[in-house]
Amino acid sequence: MAAPDGEHVATLIDAGVWNGVQMSRPPITTASGEVLFQDDRMHSHRHGVGLVWESSETLWVLLSDLGNQRVDLIEGRWVNSSGVPPEPIMPSSG
DSSP states (O other): OBOTTSSEEEOOEEEEEETTEEEEEOOEEETTOOEEEOOSOOEETTTOEEEEEEETTEEEEEESSSOOEEEEEETTEEEEEEOOOOOOOOOOOO
8 A cells, every 4th residue: 555645555465374363565666666664563464454554654453352552654664653542533524
């Protein structure tokens, strides 16, 4: 899934099987495939994994089992942090 600026891509790649459960990792790469960020966290397919770009500089890895992961581009470097995704903006009803 490409970031809004099209310069970065996040995908789920196979991380093997752990305790009988298929796992994945979501690296951030350039559009040409150069890995810019990948940590050691593996995420279970059993509980589901979602990837959402908040902006071209913030990727959310949405997890139902371990909590959400936020990865930010800070001063040219991707940094892993954690947090709660922002509340959606709902249109006014009247």
